[in-house]
Amino acid sequence: MSPSDARADAPLIWILAGEASGDVLGARLMAALRTRRPDLRFAGVGGPRMQEQGLRSLFPMHELAVMGLVEILPRIRSLSRRLDDAVRDIERTRPALVVTIDSPGFALRLLRRIAPLAIPRAHYVAPQVWAWREHRVREFPGLWERLLVLLPFEEAFFRRHGLDARFVGHPVLQSGANTGDAAAFRKRHDLSHDAPIVILMPGSRRSEAPRLLPVFGRMLSLLRQRIPNVVPVIPVSPVVAKTVLNATARWPTQPIIVTEVNDKHDAFAAASAALTKSGTSTLELALAGVPMAVTYRVNPLTAAIARRLIRVPYVAMVNLLAERGLVPELLQGDCRPDVLADAVERLITDRQTAEAQRAGFQTLLEGLRGPGGAIPADAAAEEILSMLDQPGA
Missing domain, CATH: 3.40.50.2000 (Glycogen Phosphorylase B;)
Structure with a gap:
């Protein structure tokens, strides 16, 4: 019916x-x-x-x-x-x-x-x-x-x-985030087989993306000085796609902006690392096996109030479920281009760090x-x- x-x-x-x-x-x-x-x-x-x-x-x-x-x-x-x-x-x-x-x-x-x-x-x-x-x-x-x-x-x-x-x-297990096709993504977007792909996830709300994207753009400029062929990919919901497009229009390196779910999952499969806001996106990336660093920045007054009220040791859901600092959390004052670039570079170049994250992801997902x-x-x-x-x- x-x-x-x-x-x-x-x-x-x-x-x-x-x-x-x-x-x-x-x-x-x-x-x-x-x-x-x-x-x-x-x-x-x-x-x-x-x-x-x-x-x-x-x-x-x-x-x-x-x-x-x-x-x-x-x-x-x-x-x-x-x-x-x-x-x-x-x-x-x-x-x-x-x-x-x-x-x-x-x-x-x-x-x-x-x-x-x-x-x-x-x-x-x-x-x-x-x-x-x-x-x-x-x-x-x-x-x-x-x-x-x-x-x-x-x-x-x-x-x-x-x-x-x-x-x-947890519905992330139904998301299909682990079903992507890396080769299809590279072919679709005309990318070489060895270009490192970095997923940037600034958030699904209009109030989040404008706060994080300027920092992401400056981070990317620093990262490309160290890894010149890195390719940024920004998966966003259609709700904020126009906001993201406008915010990244003047970036020296134009990111690939994907709004389709299948394209996002293909990007996950092809990715070497991710930089994401805290939230459910960390579980999507974990399911796809993408090493990540988590960052967030809100209004300073909001942050000051939140610091007095938060009663858990971690912000990232993957860290809460793992009960340890499985992925870096770079929040507020640490949400800076240089700090973020260092973290992403390490995920791309340090195989041991990346594999340690992937092993931790598999364990925590079983409990969901x-x-x-x-x-x-x-x-x-x-x-x-x-x-x-x-x-x-």
Whole structure:
């Protein structure tokens, strides 16, 4: 049954994603749900991937893609209007279930606002309160009926606080990041077989890329003085492709900008090293076996506040899961062109360093499989359907 064939009286799931990674999760979840229940209907907010699955987004998803304690301030009024829009739509459509995906700043406010409607609610991707501001977990009871978590240690963490959390596995395992074709990438972009390829990942949000790209550009100039034939590749979501194109227009060496998922995975297969912002991108690169350094820079005030609140020893997800400094973390003051160039050069030229990272990646990825080895989207879909089957849903 195609999305447009769903019956008007079929169960409606209202689903929200606020950024590119959530859009991918939402699309996989919708596909897994429809495989099991072809009659399901969907409404809510999502990006191009979820729209391919039949969602008609209430408003453009990119309006929610903002982060940072300071960066969000100019957007408060418009975000508040969009929150009102979402609440009114849920009141009007009266779905059988509401699913919010990540984006806690917006999603948790929405879940709280719709609590009086007595509609079952699930939140997919746990707020990372185990990393910072752990006291916020006291605000969560009553926000959802079920929490779907991606990391194995999160289930026990939230259950200690009396919250029903279910580990469903990490969706990076479904990303296909390890299925790329290096030769195809080099042929497609007319690259020699021995040119070192460096992946640069400045982030999927409009607020991230402009902050990191100038530093990446200066880093690249230094790196090419040492390795003249290095080729920069920037995989980005379509949401920020124009931003990246404009920001790199004056770089001495024009990067290859890829927006297609298959092209990105081919680039991973061909890459010698990567420089990436912290986040899920580190797990994608780990799955593809790309040695990496992690960097990030935010507004100094945001950084000062975060330093006082963070309670974990690492920022990079691969380091948290490995429980050691498997990859370099070059943050804030260390997010400098010379420091970054040194780190990337070492990854390209020091085989022992690169291989040590790859061995560590294989170990940590084993712990990210869903219960019983299930595909993460399938495990998440089963949890959602079990909620639909409960009396009153």
